Amino acid sequence: MAVLVFKDSRKETLFSELSSLLASGLDFSRSFSLLTEGEEKGRIKEMLKSIHCSVVKGNALWQALEENGGFSPLDRGVVRIGEETGRLSEALVFLAEYYRKRIARRRMISSAVSYPLVVLGTAVIVLVFMILVVVPMFEQVYTRMGGELPAMTRGMIALSRSFPYWLGGVTAVAGGGALFFRYFGKRPEVQSAVSAFLLRLPLVGGLIRQNCEARFCSLLWLLNSSGVPLLRSIGLLEGIISFYPYRKSFTSIAQELGRGTLFSTALSLFPRLYDRKLVMLLRVGEETNRLGDMLSRQGEELSQRLEHGLKQAGNLLEPILVLGVGALVAAVLIAMYLPMFRLGTTIY
Structure with missing residues (x-):
């Protein structure tokens, strides 16, 4: 049986409703029953019943989510921390907020690039x-007419x-490229080469980095505000931010933190x-001692800069694509009608 993977919008609703039911004073079993x-x-109803049954049998909620297979490492990790610290309701609020922001960012990116992509496809x-x-069709006409055609035609x-x-x-x-990436795309050397190429692109590289x-x-701010230790938070990020250079950097940052290195010093090891x-x-x-506030402020600022950069990129691409399309269409039409223009001039 195929694993049913929740969409982000469905996860947001699930975690938000469950946290609200728990915050109202209901126990977990009653809350999950109402949710089901x-x-x-x-x-989805059958999957929720399966999770509930697993918890009733004595498993923790994060273990039930892991058995199900439709939830990400972030979902399981945050729920586990919430259960271990007795702050499950707050952990669920965190997950709902995370997916709400993720959906908003995805819509922002989609709205910025959708029109240029439509123009390009057309x-x-x-x-x-x-x-x-x-x-x-023009070639057949000119073949019947005879005569020498202009070089452009x-x-x-x-x-x-x-x-x-x-x-x-x-x-x-x-x-061939699609097949190659399907079978070899997860290899570290391939991911490293592709990510290095993307980061060097003039406009795309900066937007990916932002x-x-x-x-x-x-994410670090949300995890910090939920009481998750910094070292554990970095470990959770490895399963969330999948872009290879950042995912690889998290391992080194976690090792540096384990040695007692300052967080900012560990980050400075990756200036690119x-x-x-x-x-x-x-x-x-x-x-x-205000790392959480600084993370929150920088997260908002970087998100605003990203949104502004995407809008600028969209505004820049639209006229370039329109002018490019117009120039190419004009070149084809001029090349095809040029012999007629010359014929008209000769007759005149």
């Missing part, structure tokens, strides 16, 4: 149609003839991942 009764979808379809359908016709081979080659390369830093600060300003401010937070 209110579920309308059959598969442009590709239009250009492929013109090169494969329109250009051959001859080049466009040559491109139209060879375009199916180019399209097949691109499709084969894309398919996104990871914003998530890093926000963590901004100097962030490291400096977190050092101030450590020295003044």
Whole structure:
């Protein structure tokens, strides 16, 4: 039987409702029963019943979530900490807040890149149609007319003839790349090479870095405010932020913290991942015993900068794509109509 993985929106609702029921004074068994009764979808209802039965048999909630397999390491880790510290309701509030912010950030990114992607997709379809359908129609007309064609027109016709081979080659390369990443994409050397390439891209690299830093600060603040020790919080981040350089850095940071190194000093070992300003401010937070406040402030600031950067990127890409599409379409049309313009001039 396939494992049913909860969507982020469903997790937010589940953790929020369960925390509210527990905060109202109901015991866990009664709260989970009410939660199960209110579920309308059959598969989710059966899964909730399975989790409840596992807890009734004597397992902890985090163990029941682990047996189910549909919850992330963050879900299980935070719930475990909440149960061990007697603050399960607060842990559930943390998870609900985390998924709420994650959904909001995903919507923000989607709204910023959706229009440029639509323009790009439309442009590709239009250009492929013109090169494969329109250009051959003009070629047949000019073949019947005879005469020498302008160099631009001859080049466009040559491109139209060879375009199916180019399209097949691109499709084969894309398919081969997809298969390669499917079978070898999880290897450390592959992830390292891909992430290094992405971080070097002029615009994309900066946005990826800001996104990871914003998530890093926000998650650490939420974990800190829930009473999770810093060393354990770093360990939980390994299962949440999946971008390879950051995930690898968490292991080294945890080792440095275990040796007694300051948190900010451990971060400074990775200058390409963590901004100097962030490291400096977190050092101030450590020295003044206000690390949680500094993480919260930096998380909000980095999120705002990320949102602004995404909007700027979207605003920049829109006119570039529109102008690029217009230029390419104009080049095809000019190449096809140029012989007619010359013919008209000759007749005149």
